[in-house]
Amino acid sequence: MTQPKKNTAPIPLRNTYGISEHDGGVSEREDLIWERFKAGDQKALTYIFQNYSNFLFNYGYQFTRDRNMIKDCLQDLFLDLIRQKKNLSASTSIKYYLMRSFRNKLVATVEKNQNREKAEQEKTAENESFMVTISSEVKMINGQLDAEKQHLIADKLNELPPLQREAVLLYFYEGMKYTEIAELLGVKVKSARALIYRSLDSLKDLLSPYKGVIFLIAYLFSL
Amino acid sequence: MDYKEYKVQDFLGDEYFVSWVIDEDPAATQFWEKWLSANPEKRLEVERAKELIKSVNYKYTDKLTDTEYSQIFERLLRADEAAASPSGNRYKRLAYGIAAAIALLIVALIGYQETYEPVEELAIQQVEVSTELGQRKTIKLPDGSIVKLNIGSSLEFPERFEMATRTVKLTGEGYFDVAEDKSKPFIIQSGGLFTEVLGTSFNLCAYPELDSITVSVVTGRVKISNESGVHQVLSPADMGIYSRQTQSILKTKYDEDILAWYSGILIIENKPLPEVFSQLERWYGVEFEIADGVNLEGTYSGRYQNKSLELILEGISTTSHINYSIDNKKIRIYE
Structure with missing residues (x-):
């Protein structure tokens, strides 16, 4: 198994289990684990x-932000897996399989709760989703990203709608x-x-070094 | 695909480039290194794209606590074992069912016979520590947690913390310094409010005569919830206010003065004299007796750390032109 690739302290979020996705293929290891799980191996x-x-x-x-809701969905997801393990199809990737089922479950639960309760708190949660x-973490040679620019880029990305931000994190982080x-x-x-391209378009001015400088100067003058 | 025409933005939009930066797959690395040595003028653009990709992260993250993790995991293992047992074997399950029913019946019968005998002997003994008015106590709990009880309060806790949670019951006010034990949440029950922590310090004020219960966090994180499960997570400087009437929970910031009692500081803030006297009655555990015809108009303010009652009374008598006499626990106020 390969070691974690990116230092993601404090929580190892990124998949670090030796899945090679380069040719769209699946690492044998995960494939085997999935099969072992289906066969009832508790270690899997x-x-x-x-x-x-x-x-x-x-x-x-x-x-x-409702931790109990997340916990319940997580438990349900695994209970479903356990109950249906014999009928599970061969998965191309455990991670994406879990993400997909978990996302469906969670989105449905969140929506159901929004209908039932007054959505004040939930709304703020939605605005803060996938920020x-x-x-x-590492200073690059020829590094361009000073604190100022990091802020500008993050602010731009966080102005995007939640679904687009989710795509950005799935693409650039996951x-x-x-x-x-x-x-x-x-x-x-x-x-x-298109979700990713549009996000990149919104960063256009910040990504080109010269335009970036102009943008920055314009920004500073506008203060 | 012609990478030579690529600008930073194009590299960023290229899924193979991005997954190379993230996964650092050896085969891909070889490809890109080779390409870069053939196109050295692109190195800067590539570096910039790489830098940005490596900098993207979730702004808000959270994870399961150790307790939550093991709770779910244990449940899953049990479910997995249940699923693994031959489900076709109906007779076996029926037999288990009958056995369980008989066992229950026996337990019920024994329980019935034993209702005359003290059942508590089997359970862990509960300890109750309480303070009178004018009295404060510091208690060390079996897990090493320290609780300072304010006046007229009581704390109930088991002799040993052998259950899955460390549950105690508070009436009145206490300052909690909870020893960390991630596998055993510390839960304080007070009125209809549940305060759950893993290891932190905070003040919990739950006098039955007050309309609200307040939790003021000094260090760590504290979760408070009402009986229907509505909850708030409090961080340092946060104060949770629970209304006994509506069972609602509100989050705000607290004034440092809330914690003054812990350091033995008595704060009287511009209060009318009758209120000052009842505050002193509680703080010192005394009783005031006001003689007829005494003028109790006006207010009084003061801040005292571990001072005697006499000293405070001296202050009040000079500013409010009244006299006092102390007879053990009785204070007489006269003109």
């Missing part, structure tokens, strides 16, 4: 829960491909691509 269940429970919890935390931060994002969000691949 342990492996899956250990490696993905907190990752999923944090993913859920982007949809709601992005830009912070370089390293998911367009087809995977499309499948997870239940949109066409073209739309998934």
Whole structure:
């Protein structure tokens, strides 16, 4: 198994379980674990829960601040898996399979609760869902991202609608491909691509070094 | 695909480039290194794109506490074992069912016979510590947590914390310094409010005669919830206010003065004299007797740390032109 690739302290959010997604293929290891789980191997269940429970919890935390709701959905998700394990199809990726089922469950529960309760708190949660931060852990040679620029980029991204922010994090943080994002969000691949392109367009001025300087100067003068 | 025409934005939009930066897959690394040495003028753009990708992160993150994690995991393992047991074996399950029913019946019968005997002997003994008015006590709990009880309060707790949670019951006011034990949440029940922590310090004020219960957090995080499960998570400087009437929970910031009692500081803030006297009655555990015809108009303010009652009375008598006499626990106020 490969080691964690990116330092994601304090929580290891990124999938660090040796899944190679480069050719859209699946690592044998995860494939085997899934099969072992289906066959009723409790060690496989342990492996899956250990490696993905907190990752999923944090993913859920982007949809709601109601920790109990996230916990319930997480438990339900795994209980469903356990009950139906014989009927589970061979999965291309455990991570994406879990994300997809978990997302569906959670979105349905959040919506149901919004209908029932007054949505004041939930609304703020939605506005805060998938908020992005830009912070370089490693200083790069020829690094361009000073604190100022990090802020500007994060602010721009956080102005985007929640679904677009989700796509940005799935793409740039989770390293998911367009087809995977499309499948997870239940949109066409073209739309998934458009979500990312539009986000990049909104950063255009900040990404080009010269335009960036001009933008920055304009920004400073506007203060 | 012609990478030579690529600008930063194009690299960022390229899913293969992005997953190379994130996964650092050896095969992809080889490809990009080779490409870069053939196109050195692109190195700057690539570096910038890489830098941005590596900087993107979730702004808000959270994870399961150790307790939550093991609670769910244990439940899953139990469900998994239940699912693994041969479900086709109906007779076996029926047999278990009958056995369980008989066991229940026996327990019920024994329970019935034993209702005359003290059942508590089997349970862990509950300890109750209380303070009179004018009295404060510091209690060390079996887990090492320290509770300072304010006047006229009581704390009930088990002799040993052997249950899954460390549950105590508070009436009145207490300052809690809870020893950390992530596997056993510390829960304080007061009126209809439940305060749950893992290890932190905070003040909990739950006098039955007050309309609201307040929780003021000094360090760590505290979760408070009402009986229907509505909850708030409080961080340092936060104060949770629970209304006994509506069972609602409100979150705000507290004034440092809330914690003054803990350091033995008595604060009298521009209060009418009758109120000052009843505050002193509680603080010192004394009783005031006001002689007929004494003029109790006007207010009084003062801040005293571990001072005697006499000193305060001296202050009041000079500013309000009244006299006093102390007879043990009785204070007489006269003209």
